[in-house]
Amino acid sequence: GLxxxxxxxxxxxxxxxxxxQELLPSASQLALSDTATAELRSYFTDLVHxxxxxxxxxxxxxxxxxxxxMEPDRDKADEGVYFLALFVLLAALETTANMLSTTVLLLVEHPEWWEKLAADPGLVPGFVEEALRYDAPTHVISRVAAADCLLDGVEIRKDEMVHLMVGAAHRDPARHSDPDRFDPLRTPGHLAFSGGIHYCLGAPLARMEAHVLLRQLVGRLPRLALAHPPSWAPRVAFRRLLNLDVTLA
Incomplete structure (x- = not known):
């Protein structure tokens, strides 16, 4: 309702x-983040009021x-709603927008799939899952260790920051055969929506949006082609296209 x-x-x-949330953010990037966080807090605090x-x-x-x-203190309740609203915006807008853009880019880069999806929309879900594996919207997930532990022979101390390289896991040859090949017919499997208690609650909505987008594109347009190679934002954690300029092929 915004x-x-x-x-x-x-x-x-x-x-x-x-x-x-970047892997190694620069001072200027952190300054931008601080400024944006303050403005978002003001916006959503006003919205809650x-x-x-x-x-x-x-x-x-x-x-x-x-x-x-649940919370009799109205100020605490409003703060809880503020955090939830902010989280939903950040979690949904950044990742879903990146996923949709990257999925379209992969479709344009593999024109043979345009006809296949148009002829058989049942192939769309497999295309989306492979796009999520091949180039997920989030390549790094950072966590703080809750306790000392040993993970695959690596000692991790309590309160240390651990960076999980999801993008690398998606290209692990021990898990995916010929991992650098884009293959929508392969058995789906990825960590793009995380897992366990951290599994993305918005995953069904994100998938639905991608399915609708692809079905509409291949059903309504003859084909798209890249006008020129796209540019990428200088990021590691959140993959983001700066532009995706296309023409009717």
């Missing part, structure tokens, strides 16, 4: 905010009602 006029600015702020004063049929209003039932 105003559509706000979405471009929120998108830009999201791009800047996630610099804090507005929806509390004038509740509607929207997620934020429903979250407020749910939080109020």
């Amino acid at each position: 105003p559509s006029a706000d979405l471009p600015r929120l998108r830009d702020l999201t791009h800047d905010q996630v610099f804090t 507005q929806r509390r004063a004038r509740p509607g049929d929207d997620p934020v209003s429903r979250w407020i009602a749910t939080w109020d039932a």
